[in-house]
Amino acid sequence: MTAELIAVGTELLLGNIVNTNAQYLAQQCANLGISIYYQTVVGDNHDRMTETVKTALDRSDVVILTGGLGPTEDDLTKEVCAEIMGFELVEDPHTRERIEEYFRGGIYKEIPSNNWKQAIVPDGATVLDNDNGMAPGLIMEKNGKTAILLPGPPNELVPLFKNQVYPWLKERQPEVLRSQMIKVCGTGESQVESKLIDLIDGQTNPTIATYAKTGEVHIRVTAKAPTEEEAKKLMKPVVKEIKNRLGDLVYSTKEDETLEMAVVRLLNKYELTVTTAESCTGGLVAGRLVNVPGASEVFNQGFVTYSNKAKRKYLDVSKSTLKKYGAVSPQTAREMATGGVFATDSDACVAVTGIAGPDGGSEEKPVGLVYIATYMKDKVNVEKYQFKGNREKVREQAVMRALDLLRRSILDNYR
Amino acid sequence: MTAELIAVGTELLLGNIVNTNAQYLAQQCANLGISIYYQTVVGDNHDRMTETVKTALDRSDVVILTGGLGPTEDDLTKEVCAEIMGFELVEDPHTRERIEEYFRGGIYKEIPSNNWKQAIVPDGATVLDNDNGMAPGLIMEKNGKTAILLPGPPNELVPLFKNQVYPWLKERQPEVLRSQMIKVCGTGESQVESKLIDLIDGQTNPTIATYAKTGEVHIRVTAKAPTEEEAKKLMKPVVKEIKNRLGDLVYSTKEDETLEMAVVRLLNKYELTVTTAESCTGGLVAGRLVNVPGASEVFNQGFVTYSNKAKRKYLDVSKSTLKKYGAVSPQTAREMATGGVFATDSDACVAVTGIAGPDGGSEEKPVGLVYIATYMKDKVNVEKYQFKGNREKVREQAVMRALDLLRRSILDNYR
Numbered sequence: 001m002t003a004e005l006i007a008v009g010t011e012l013l014l015g016n017i018v019n020t021n022a023q024y025l026a027q028q029c030a031n032l033g034i035s036i037y038y039q040t041v042v043g044d045n046h047d048r049m050t051e052t053v054k055t056a057l058d059r060s061d062v063v064i065l066t067g068g069l070g071p072t073e074d075d076l077t078k079e080v081c082a083e084i085m086g087f088e089l090v091e092d093p094h095t096r097e098r099i100e101e102y103f104r105g106g107i108y109k110e111i112p113s114n115n116w117k118q119a120i121v122p123d124g125a126t127v128l129d130n131d132n133g134m135a136p137g138l139i140m141e142k143n144g145k146t147a148i149l150l151p152g153p154p155n156e157l158v159p160l161f162k163n164q165v166y167p168w169l170k171e172r173q174p175e176v177l178r179s180q181m182i183k184v185c186g187t188g189e190s191q192v193e194s195k196l197i198d199l200i201d202g203q204t205n206p207t208i209a210t211y212a213k214t215g216e217v218h219i220r221v222t223a224k225a226p227t228e229e230e231a232k233k234l235m236k237p238v239v240k241e242i243k244n245r246l247g248d249l250v251y252s253t254k255e256d257e258t259l260e261m262a263v264v265r266l267l268n269k270y271e272l273t274v275t276t277a278e279s280c281t282g283g284l285v286a287g288r289l290v291n292v293p294g295a296s297e298v299f300n301q302g303f304v305t306y307s308n309k310a311k312r313k314y315l316d317v318s319k320s321t322l323k324k325y326g327a328v329s330p331q332t333a334r335e336m337a338t339g340g341v342f343a344t345d346s347d348a349c350v351a352v353t354g355i356a357g358p359d360g361g362s363e364e365k366p367v368g369l370v371y372i373a374t375y376m377k378d379k380v381n382v383e384k385y386q387f388k389g390n391r392e393k394v395r396e397q398a399v400m401r402a403l404d405l406l407r408r409s410i411l412d413n414y415r
Numbered sequence: 416m417t418a419e420l421i422a423v424g425t426e427l428l429l430g431n432i433v434n435t436n437a438q439y440l441a442q443q444c445a446n447l448g449i450s451i452y453y454q455t456v457v458g459d460n461h462d463r464m465t466e467t468v469k470t471a472l473d474r475s476d477v478v479i480l481t482g483g484l485g486p487t488e489d490d491l492t493k494e495v496c497a498e499i500m501g502f503e504l505v506e507d508p509h510t511r512e513r514i515e516e517y518f519r520g521g522i523y524k525e526i527p528s529n530n531w532k533q534a535i536v537p538d539g540a541t542v543l544d545n546d547n548g549m550a551p552g553l554i555m556e557k558n559g560k561t562a563i564l565l566p567g568p569p570n571e572l573v574p575l576f577k578n579q580v581y582p583w584l585k586e587r588q589p590e591v592l593r594s595q596m597i598k599v600c601g602t603g604e605s606q607v608e609s610k611l612i613d614l615i616d617g618q619t620n621p622t623i624a625t626y627a628k629t630g631e632v633h634i635r636v637t638a639k640a641p642t643e644e645e646a647k648k649l650m651k652p653v654v655k656e657i658k659n660r661l662g663d664l665v666y667s668t669k670e671d672e673t674l675e676m677a678v679v680r681l682l683n684k685y686e687l688t689v690t691t692a693e694s695c696t697g698g699l700v701a702g703r704l705v706n707v708p709g710a711s712e713v714f715n716q717g718f719v720t721y722s723n724k725a726k727r728k729y730l731d732v733s734k735s736t737l738k739k740y741g742a743v744s745p746q747t748a749r750e751m752a753t754g755g756v757f758a759t760d761s762d763a764c765v766a767v768t769g770i771a772g773p774d775g776g777s778e779e780k781p782v783g784l785v786y787i788a789t790y791m792k793d794k795v796n797v798e799k800y801q802f803k804g805n806r807e808k809v810r811e812q813a814v815m816r817a818l819d820l821l822r823r824s825i826l827d828n829y830r
């Protein structure tokens with residue numbers, strides 16, 4: 001079954017709101033194994049809406065429309081769909097009663113007359129009661145095509161979809177779609193792809209897709225099958241093969257686990273505490289760790305040592321190191337990591353020093369140069385990076401690399 | 416001028432991500448006075464993309480496409496547009512050089528060969544250098560129609576659009592639309608609106624729009640006129656009136672100035688240094704300050720004191736205070752702020768302690784309870800907040816309030 005989404009509303013076209021309904025409905029359809037090839041946003045305009053709905057009904061089995069069901073003259077979705085599909089509009093006594101019920105005991109002395117518009121439905125449509133608003137949802141079927149009309153506000157749309165539309169679609173959808181995430185850090189999208197190219201090229205079911213994120217790559221394996229179990233069975237060998245090929249580059253296979261969550265999970269597993277010593281990332285590594293619920297078990301404190309003075313005072317970086325090699329140097333990174341452990345009695349420390357820009361770069365030490373050091377089991381590992389992009393981008397990448405180096409140090413030393 | 420948006424990507428069709436690019440671009444076009452009647456999402460599929468782009472070019476002057484410019488075989492946007500508009504694809508030596516530059520000194524030993532695909536451009540297109548990624552943006556013009564191709568990741572798209580596409584579109588838009596931003600912190604959107612309701616209701620030209628952001632509200636005054644000067648003249652009295660009504664709630668009237676930039680600007684102005692002492696925000700306040708270019712003049716170091724031990728050791732919070740009142744208390748916040756100043760010899764300190772959740776809350780001290788203290792001129796000001804939302808949301812709001820309290824303390828003490 002193929003479906004497509006049409007969101008109706010000038011607010012979306014003006015960028016006043018973001019189209020979260022499209023994401024929600026797309027996710028739900030993906031879960032049901034319904035393929036969506038198009039999503040459209042169109043304004044409250046009769047001709048443009050007609051053109052859009054006609055095109056959608058031509059090329060897809062089901063068209064899900066959101067918005068434009070309200071009481072005002074602008075609201076045209078129902079009227080346009082009825083016109084195109086050849087339905088007559090009639091008053092639905094049940095919906096009229098629900099609207100009366102909705103107003104009863106409310107703040108209005110009388111029901112504004114334009115509200116009755118919401119009791120008008122296409123004759124023969126399935127009416128879906130809306131418990132969180134006045135406009136009901138509608139399912140219109142004709143000649144093998146279906147239009148599903150839903151109210152725009154997410155707090156009306158979501159329960160209506162979940163309780164009434166999802167089961168309706170599921171009954172008509174023979175196959176399920178399941179997917180498995182594999183998250184990778186420390187390499188680029190093209191590198192991942194070149195390692196998996198034969199798998200990707202040969203893909204049919206399951207499919208393999210790669211997505212580039214800042215400092216990481218997500219790989220999604222998706223299978224279609226008559227049952228959930230069969231879909232999982234199809235994915236299993238592919239996921240295993242990808243994990244084998246990528247090895248320690250894989251930091252998680254959970255949809256919701258971020259890199260910092262994976263780090264905190266490992267720290268917890270090996271009962272380690274960590275401290276942070278940050279210069280150019282200015283507290284962001286600590287900030288990411290602390291954002292993980294339960295981080296307090298493994299993270300007690302961190303240092304933001306932006307000035308040389310602070311590096312000396314709190315991390316015991318020696319004056320001669322700073323003078324001879326500078327604040328942005330492997331030597332300083334090394335001493336920051338060591339100093340962080342000794343100052344706090346932690347098991348490990350990750351230290352970051354670099355030039356985030358836009359100023360402060362030189363030919364020898366250009367903007368984007370970052371040293372990251374990890375201290376673990378009396379050993380310090382220092383890595384040098386040359387990041388591209390603006391200040392924010394340099395820092396984002398440095399944070400990701402710092403977390404990843406920490407992760408790998410744990411694996412190297414404790415696994 | 417009419418424009419329409421096409422986002423290319425299976426991730427959007429599957430609902431893995433939400434289409435924030437569409438909102439950003441729609442807002443920007445609205446600012447420019449460019450009408451958008453359609454937004455579409457389509458997958459990485461040659462035929463469906465061709466159909467979508469053809470339809471869009473038929474009915475709109477400008478089509479802005481996002482995504483599908485990467486190095487993989489899936490990435491087809493450039494190829495499809497070149498085919499439809501009749502452009503030949505050639506290698507751009509300048510872009511090839513930039514890709515080489517991008518990889519130089521990086522973590523990769525050699526450049527994966529599929530990356531060169533990103534140096535292939537339609538012959539005659541305007542190439543827009545991408546400083547935050549490898550795929551350049553492209554402007555293709557033929558027969559009065561324009562296709563603008565932009566990379567999908569928002570941190571690449573936004574700077575590229577802002578610096579290169581926006582000015583390009585602006586030059587071609589006959590009536591000028593000028594807008595003035597007023598940024599407000601420490602109050603909600605409906606409060607701002609109720610203070611300005613008579614101005615908003617009576618608006619025609621200029622228009623006044625309010626946008627709710629996390630912890631702040633943006634007010635945009637927009638005027639349309641034949642010249643920039645006339646537009647500015649129209650806006651001036653309205654902007655003045657809004658600023659008068661909102662007073663110190665306004666932290667900036669510059670489009671690009673964030674709250675942390677405004678804070679650093681004030682610290683610089685009054686030649687003050689500041690330190691941070693953070694518990695539940697775990698380094699994020701420091702991280703925001705350090706993200707401002709030139710922050711090193713006013714910020715030397717910060718503390719992330721997540722554990723009680725760290726609060727005692729680095730900030731000299733007394734054992735009895737922690738025992739009697741707890742780590743999340745006005746007393747502890749006060750001692751953290753004082754301790755921060757004395758430990759570092761700074762002029763000021765902002766301290767944050769609270770319960771971000773999801774655990775750690777009690778009836779007396781529920782999740783979302785946060786105390787923020789500022790130390791300035793031998794005085795400490797402590798404020799209590801009860802934030803709503805999940806862990807991340809609580810922390811985001813706490814960071815915004817901490818920066819804002821710091822800003823107001825500077826105004827109160829030094830202005």
